[in-house]
Each structure stands twice: as C-alpha cells, then as structure tokens.
Amino acid sequence: MTVLRARVLTPESPTVVHWFEDAIVVVEHGRITHVGPFDGRPIDEDLRPGVLTPGFVDSHVHYPQTRIVGAASGPLLDWLAKSTFPEEARFADLAHAEQVARVFAAKLAASGTTLAFAYGPVFAGATDALLTEFARTGQRAIVGPVLMDTNCPPDLVVPGTVALEALDELAAKWHGHEDRLFVAAIPRFALSCTPAIMRGAADLARRRDLWVSTHLSENLAECAATTAMFGTDDYLRVYEDAGLLESKSLFAHCLHLSDSEWERFATADAVVAHCPDSNAFLGSGNLPLATVLERGIPLTVGTDVAAGRSFRVARTLSHAYDNALATGRPTMTTELLWWGTCGGARALGFESVGMLAPGYEADMVLWEVPPWAETAEAVLGALLFDGDLPSPRATWVRGHRVFSR
Numbered sequence: 001m002t003v004l005r006a007r008v009l010t011p012e013s014p015t016v017v018h019w020f021e022d023a024i025v026v027v028e029h030g031r032i033t034h035v036g037p038f039d040g041r042p043i044d045e046d047l048r049p050g051v052l053t054p055g056f057v058d059s060h061v062h063y064p065q066t067r068i069v070g071a072a073s074g075p076l077l078d079w080l081a082k083s084t085f086p087e088e089a090r091f092a093d094l095a096h097a098e099q100v101a102r103v104f105a106a107k108l109a110a111s112g113t114t115l116a117f118a119y120g121p122v123f124a125g126a127t128d129a130l131l132t133e134f135a136r137t138g139q140r141a142i143v144g145p146v147l148m149d150t151n152c153p154p155d156l157v158v159p160g161t162v163a164l165e166a167l168d169e170l171a172a173k174w175h176g177h178e179d180r181l182f183v184a185a186i187p188r189f190a191l192s193c194t195p196a197i198m199r200g201a202a203d204l205a206r207r208r209d210l211w212v213s214t215h216l217s218e219n220l221a222e223c224a225a226t227t228a229m230f231g232t233d234d235y236l237r238v239y240e241d242a243g244l245l246e247s248k249s250l251f252a253h254c255l256h257l258s259d260s261e262w263e264r265f266a267t268a269d270a271v272v273a274h275c276p277d278s279n280a281f282l283g284s285g286n287l288p289l290a291t292v293l294e295r296g297i298p299l300t301v302g303t304d305v306a307a308g309r310s311f312r313v314a315r316t317l318s319h320a321y322d323n324a325l326a327t328g329r330p331t332m333t334t335e336l337l338w339w340g341t342c343g344g345a346r347a348l349g350f351e352s353v354g355m356l357a358p359g360y361e362a363d364m365v366l367w368e369v370p371p372w373a374e375t376a377e378a379v380l381g382a383l384l385f386d387g388d389l390p391s392p393r394a395t396w397v398r399g400h401r402v403f404s405r
C-alpha cells in the first residue's frame, strides 16, 4: 500500500471535476482505494505543491513518426510522400525500430500519456519491438502495424497474406498481455489498401476481438481520390463494404463526412479520434463537433504525432478548444479534460481508467502549475492552455512509476 499526499484534480463527468487542495491518494496493488482530504494519517510521499490528475489518453499517434515532428511539408498527401513514407521505410531495420521505440515510449510517459493507441510501421518486427518496450516499462497501449498493400512506395508494400499472418502472430503473442497491451488491425487508409486486405483485417479483428482503426475523410484531395479509386458515392462506404465499420472501430479525423456518413457512423456506434493539432498543421479542416456530440458519437482525442506537433494530449485539447469555437460549438474545460482522460478511456473500452477515485487503476500524472493557480478552474486552465507549463514531474501506470524528473 502507498499513501500519497498531493493536490488533486480529477474529472467525474464531462461537466464535473473535483478539486482537493490537500488530499491523500491510497494505492494498493495498482488500484486506487481511497481519495479524500488529508486526514493526518502517515504518508509515504508528499507530492505537494504538485497536482495529481489522471493520466491522459492519446487515441491516435504514430510511433514511426517520432523523429519527424516538425516536418512542415503538408498538406496531407505531399507530407506523406515527402516526409513520412521515407522515414517509415527505415523501420525495416530492427535496430532502428528498437531505438525509436525506446524514445517513443519515453516521450509518451514524459508527456503524461498513460494509454496510447499507436500506429506502427508496416513491419511487424518493428511493432513487436514497441510492444516489447511497453511490456518492459509497464505502459498501457493498443498497438498495431499499419497495413499497406498498394499505392505507396515499393519498400512499404507488404502483401495482404503476409501482413495479415504477421498481424495474427502479433495478436497471439501480445493481445491482452497483462491486461494492458492490446493489438489492433490498422489498414492505414483506403488509398493504400486493396479491398482484400481491408476485408482480411476486418475478419481477423472480429476473430480475435481486436480494435480496428484507420484514417477517414481527413483531406479533400484524399476524399476525392478515394471515391474515384473505389467507385463509391462516399468515403465511409469503402470501409463499410470491407466490414470495417463496427462499434470497435476508431476513425481518425472525420472532417468532411456527409450527413448520410455521420448517420451510418453513429448507427454503427463507431468512435472518433479527434486530431485538431494535426488538422491545423496540415490545413485539413475542422471537426464538426456539434454533429459528433448531437449524435452521441463517442469522442476521443489524438495527438497524431507527427502531423500533430506535440506528444502532450493537453496541447491537443487546447487545439480542440479552438476547433470547437471555430465550428460554433464552444466547449468547456471540464469537457476537454473528460475527453482527454476518462471519456477517452471509456470510448476505448477501458472502464476503470481515467479518474482518481476508488476502484480505478492508478494511472496518474503529477503536474507543476503556477503558484497562483489555486482553484479547479485556474489549475485546469493552466494544464490545458498554458503553453509554457513544464512537462510533468512524474507519471504512473497502475501505480508503477514510468517517468519522473
């Protein structure tokens, strides 16, 4: 048992947060068993004036793009060709993959991210290297290699039968590891996939109960090229026809969907990965937030590194605030915190992650906020919008410290 004393900020719902100026948090076997005002009991560690929050959830991040943050070569299709594909090809070299895996895992932990949905490169060995690193560090993640079997540089093409067999092997090895590492089926995006590999991915996901994820309707040129290539009346139909539109399907971006596409998306109970920093950096557009929320579609947020410029989910949430204002559906800070923590975790099926409350897993981050931030509102404002806030002082997953400085 560990008894921590700290200032504590935790969401309870999209509209309610709890603030403790002086609290104790008790952790037993990786779970929180008590959170309440300091009551004089003996403590193991005094973390004040640091502020403990739940760990953050990054629902869309690319591990092989760790080294190209800041490659300003957008919009999307140019950025992929000039900056992204050449770097991802280097992951055929396992030594390179292992080195970047260590950096990537460390960057997530140092940013306060305790659950990440990470896209790997096409190479299963490189993805295995990242899962191996997460197994070692104790971090929590959903990971998969991207599947690409057409319309991309030859050194990134992996034929469907080879790629799906390798994915099946990865799933057999890692899916459900310590109930914190999971494998996903990730056809990268329609343009680089044949119908056969997408259908194969959907079948494998169903058979092994994997998450499916892909990019959807990010950029107008991409949308036009997709419907032309597949001869469909809209983009979502391509994934629907392949069996990829399910409740355990996570779609990144979703910027230019029609009413009909949103309708089918909502009916399937699929999940949005909102990537507003990336959308701004590549000039892709805005997410129609009101549409998503009015239809009750589960919302998560993704940094989308390296089209996103920071591993910090808080930075993404700051951009989500801007996106909300720009699309006429302003958002509250409590709502932003919810999407970035508990709301994001629940949308991904993690029911006991994202809150500092009894029964929840002790996925936590310790922040240093300005000394004048003494209310929930001020602390939340600093966490989300103060671009000069120092990086976290420490990060825990399941009560195990995965980062400290």
Ligand SMILES: [Zn+2]
Pocket (backbone or CB within 6 Å): 060, 062, 215, 252, 304
């Ligand atoms: Zn992406």
